[in-house]
Amino acid sequence: MGARTGKEYLERLAASKPTVRIQGESLNEAIPSHPAFRNVTQTYAKLYDLQHESQLRDVMTYESPTSGERVGTSFMVPRTHEDLAKRRNMMRTWANHSNGMLGRTGDYLNSALMALSEARDWFAQADPAYADNMRRYYEMVREQDLLTTHTLIPPQVNRSVSGSQQAQGSVSARIVREDDNGVVINGARMLATIGPIADELLVFPSTVLRGTPDDAPYSYAFAIPCDAPGLRFLCRQSLDHGRSHFDEPLSSRFEEMDAVVIFDDVHVPYERCFMLGNPELCNSFYADTSAVVHMTHQVATRTTAKTEFMLGLISLLTDAIGIEQFQHVQENIAEVIIALETARAMMRAAEADASPNQFGVMTPKWEPLNACRNWYPKLYQRFPAILRKLGASGLMALPTEADLTGPSAGDIETYLQAKNLDGPERLKLFRLAWDTALSDFAGRQELYEYYFFGDPVRMAGALVGSYDREPYRERVRQFLDRRD
């Protein structure tokens, strides 16, 4: 089949039958028809269509090594620096389309699957069958161009104990039994962004597992279809309120949905298991395979596109209302410019210093990307804050599109004009700024970026623990001993 079109994505999704609970109802209609998912699935469909635009074809796809079909570039195993650049260009094309507002476009986890599949020897340590399963699964996702999401975190019941100790072990998703051809999973996990609109769910190791027998049932990596029997998605309320693109330019396009995932005796066949037990290997799943590096390469590409969008939006806003000459406004704009150039420099450093990993995969230098993924969650919070400060009351003087043609049309022309924009143009711009900085969609984006890779506090601890600081300690020791 190879790289999908948008139509193919929508048709497959419409034919699937996931169990989705949303706002008190159990969904019966086709997912792409439901108001909570209609617009975002159209956006995802557009991303798949981009793979087929003639001028983008060579960026977005490459020839499958097994079928010879054109398949998505994010599945491509990079062997050279040029391959990495091709991957980045593909990821950039999708990121530009959403201005970085979509966090779960397929390239994110395709990158992980690519790296995991290449790390066969690592999986084979536990069982050669896991290595085969991983490779076969990656190839299936690649050849069918499936959209995957993941769920990693045990429910937030009591964080002072491990998942196995929460509510007598009855809450977190765990292996409850094995049968002749697989394992059975019960319990829940948080959170699956795009769960209801994806094809496949990757249930990968959660953060730190203890190596105790109690934690063994919680140590696993497997994949299931999103409509697997017994699997349920419990959605939050939709942030797409059915308004026009003018009124809610981001929410009406990019509302990805987040859902709690509940496993009610879900059977997982062995051929879809990549690790069972082995808490220590589960704990090093992402690092030892370089999956985290390739995932971060995608994320840094996306967040660079998002930072460019923020700079453009803030600049249009400050131009519009004539505040650009004030020094503190320039200081804020400078902050965004510096962030953008820093993000670009980190990416360039990571690619320039890339080298093959132990499995022969050209892998970006981890340290700049690790710094970037530790930096951006906090940095991002500044952009909406700057927009709110500079937009001020303009972010609340926001009639809707309907007012442009209603009795207020004249008032909008007169009283909502800006220095260089007429009333309707200014309204359009400020509604975008509102959806970026102040709407419920904007609030979710802030939370999402903050927790994208996990808890920033514990990530900082991991960074400190893993960063080689010894050369710098040694330099100071030598200076202390210096006699001249």
Ligand SMILES: Cc1cc2nc3c(=O)[nH]c(=O)nc-3n(C[C@H](O)[C@H](O)[C@H](O)COP(=O)(O)OP(=O)(O)OC[C@H]3O[C@@H](n4cnc5c(N)ncnc54)[C@H](O)[C@@H]3O)c2cc1C
């Ligand atoms: C919008 C959104 C979308 C998401 N999408 C996905 C997804 O698609 N897939 C997925 O797997 N996950 C997803 N997540 C979950 C994300 O991975 C977690 O939010 C993140 O790992 C933090 O875990 P938590 O939310 O359970 O917070 P908690 O771990 O419960 O932390 C809550 C607070 O307590 C503190 N805390 C808790 N435990 C400790 C500790 N041991 N040491 C120090 N401080 C502690 C934290 O610092 C934090 O301030 C999503 C989250 C959000 C907000």
